[in-house]
Amino acid sequence: MSTATHSPARTFAAHAVLIAYTAIALFPVLLIVINSFKSRNAIFRSPLALPTPENFDLIGYATVLKQGDFFLYFQNSLIVTVVSLFLVLLFGAMAAFALSEYRFKGNTLMGLYLALGIMIPIRLGTVAILQLMVASGLVNTLTALILVYTAQGLPLAVFILSEFMKQVSDDLKNAGRIDGLSEYRIFFRLVLPLVRPAMATVAVFTMIPIWNDLWFPLILAPSEETKTVTLGAQIFIGQYVTNWNAVLAALSLAILPVLVLYVIFSRQLIRGITSGAVK
Amino acid sequence: MGSLSIQNVKKSFGKVDVLKGIDLDVKDGEFVVFVGPSGCGKSTLLRIIAGLEDATSGTVQIDGKPVNDVPPAKRGIAMVFQTYALYPHLTVKNNMGLGLKQAGEAAAEIERRIGVASTMLSLEPYLERRPAELSGGQRQRVAIGRAVVREPKLFLFDEPLSNLDAALRVNTRLEIAELHRRLGATMIYVTHDQVEAMTLADKIVVLNAGRIEQVGAPMELYNNPANTFVAGFIGSPKMNFIDGARLGDTAKTIGVRPEHILVDPNKGDWKGVVIHAEHLGADTNLYLDTEKAGRITVRLFGEYAAEPGTTLYATPVNARTYRFDEAGRAIAR
Numbered sequence: 001m002s003t004a005t006h007s008p009a010r011t012f013a014a015h016a017v018l019i020a021y022t023a024i025a026l027f028p029v030l031l032i033v034i035n036s037f038k039s040r041n042a043i044f045r046s047p048l049a050l051p052t053p054e055n056f057d058l059i060g061y062a063t064v065l066k067q068g069d070f071f072l073y074f075q076n077s078l079i080v081t082v083v084s085l086f087l088v089l090l091f092g093a094m095a096a097f098a099l100s101e102y103r104f105k106g107n108t109l110m111g112l113y114l115a116l117g118i119m120i121p122i123r124l125g126t127v128a129i130l131q132l133m134v135a136s137g138l139v140n141t142l143t144a145l146i147l148v149y150t151a152q153g154l155p156l157a158v159f160i161l162s163e164f165m166k167q168v169s170d171d172l173k174n175a176g177r178i179d180g181l182s183e184y185r186i187f188f189r190l191v192l193p194l195v196r197p198a199m200a201t202v203a204v205f206t207m208i209p210i211w212n213d214l215w216f217p218l219i220l221a222p223s224e225e226t227k228t229v230t231l232g233a234q235i236f237i238g239q240y241v242t243n244w245n246a247v248l249a250a251l252s253l254a255i256l257p258v259l260v261l262y263v264i265f266s267r268q269l270i271r272g273i274t275s276g277a278v279k
Numbered sequence: 280m281g282s283l284s285i286q287n288v289k290k291s292f293g294k295v296d297v298l299k300g301i302d303l304d305v306k307d308g309e310f311v312v313f314v315g316p317s318g319c320g321k322s323t324l325l326r327i328i329a330g331l332e333d334a335t336s337g338t339v340q341i342d343g344k345p346v347n348d349v350p351p352a353k354r355g356i357a358m359v360f361q362t363y364a365l366y367p368h369l370t371v372k373n374n375m376g377l378g379l380k381q382a383g384e385a386a387a388e389i390e391r392r393i394g395v396a397s398t399m400l401s402l403e404p405y406l407e408r409r410p411a412e413l414s415g416g417q418r419q420r421v422a423i424g425r426a427v428v429r430e431p432k433l434f435l436f437d438e439p440l441s442n443l444d445a446a447l448r449v450n451t452r453l454e455i456a457e458l459h460r461r462l463g464a465t466m467i468y469v470t471h472d473q474v475e476a477m478t479l480a481d482k483i484v485v486l487n488a489g490r491i492e493q494v495g496a497p498m499e500l501y502n503n504p505a506n507t508f509v510a511g512f513i514g515s516p517k518m519n520f521i522d523g524a525r526l527g528d529t530a531k532t533i534g535v536r537p538e539h540i541l542v543d544p545n546k547g548d549w550k551g552v553v554i555h556a557e558h559l560g561a562d563t564n565l566y567l568d569t570e571k572a573g574r575i576t577v578r579l580f581g582e583y584a585a586e587p588g589t590t591l592y593a594t595p596v597n598a599r600t601y602r603f604d605e606a607g608r609a610i611a612r
Contacts, residue, residue, distance in 0.1 A: 174331050
């Protein structure tokens, strides 16, 4: 290794870029969180200031929690996200295993077909999806959302996981076959543990858009019992008056569960991103 | 028990014919080595025997029973892989026991067989470890142990030594040879290394481009190669091939092994100049540019002082030269 790659100037520059990016990425989040603790006047007068003892106010949180149904919204969001995530990972991994492990006619075509969804947004089909859900009586159910999100998450999952599964040693799978393991056990016991980092990567990429989505809850499940957090927060945004305290408090609360899930996956995620580099 | 018979097995991947009709019989207790250059189809053939790959046509029989439709676990085989292929989440003991557990063997019997195999391969201290905590040589011994506990009719080895370093390779080779002697089991072993083939085999099967070139005992292949391919593949350094016309012979090609050429500083058949000399201690390999026979390799036993530029006379041992026709087939002497 030449010393040039480790010169202090380069290290400093790299860190400066990374820190700048982190600041830009975190700034809106920070703004939401600090303003959620301020009184309405303070939010408008000095939106960038930290809360002080004079303007510290929990009115936003009080409004949100008094609204009563917010716990239900949280529950809905969590159910939809976790169940969709589970289904995406399960079916995505199974499809990826089939594509990477078995030779059959149209294998490549099938892979391309499954990856098509990465390029074509599922929202283009909203009208058809709504008609489908109306026809099957699934409007205003969490099932409708789970089905749509599973479909939305699968293409990327299949694409990423099949690449990773191709790297799992053939010898290992064959050893399992000779020892009499079924294809299911080979998949669940031998292959899945080895692609765990990739699964975490897929989990994070799948989870965030589902949690944040406003579009499908608004169209497919806008009823009071099936509202998700993002949709629930909308009640504080009016045509003429917006209750900023409540909106900011609701959004701050909505960050927490994803943060928890992210922390769970992140260690695996980092391993997944660096696995190719270190080997 | 433990015989294998292959009849007219062919295998194609799409338009590519990997195996073009293989017929082979292996007797009970034989150690058979498939050898050939990479891409010759030897691993594919092994995988067809194991049942990991379906033959496009032809039949495979183990102990006289066709096994084309029998899944790998029911064929009574065990396989050792080049990359060890140990289950990373299981201990050494469970790695060895998994196959038997799947087959529904009683716990006590599994325990007993693991005990026997681990003693045989000196694996007792490692039984509770996971593969990640073992060295390469130990992992390969575990993989062999996993095969032994199954007490198979047929052992299949897929280049088991290729991932080991040179010293370990010699040791493990010895262990496999001992294992074969002790168990008396039928073993099929795939390698691209002709030294492994020569040292281990009762019978060598030389494959090239999806066909069997020759089957025979190691010394038979060495002494009576059927064609130029086998002649060139078996033996190291490689046999010298000389254009028959240059030597005034009717055969298309004349083959002489480097160890069957004598040199003398003063007189001999082919006058030549030393281009390069390899001094290995036990052997000396000389590369000579000769006027009559072109570039030839000579292997001399022991030390021989010859530096590049020296003029030497080389003389082939006439009884040990081989003659090949236009198609590369050996002409009977």
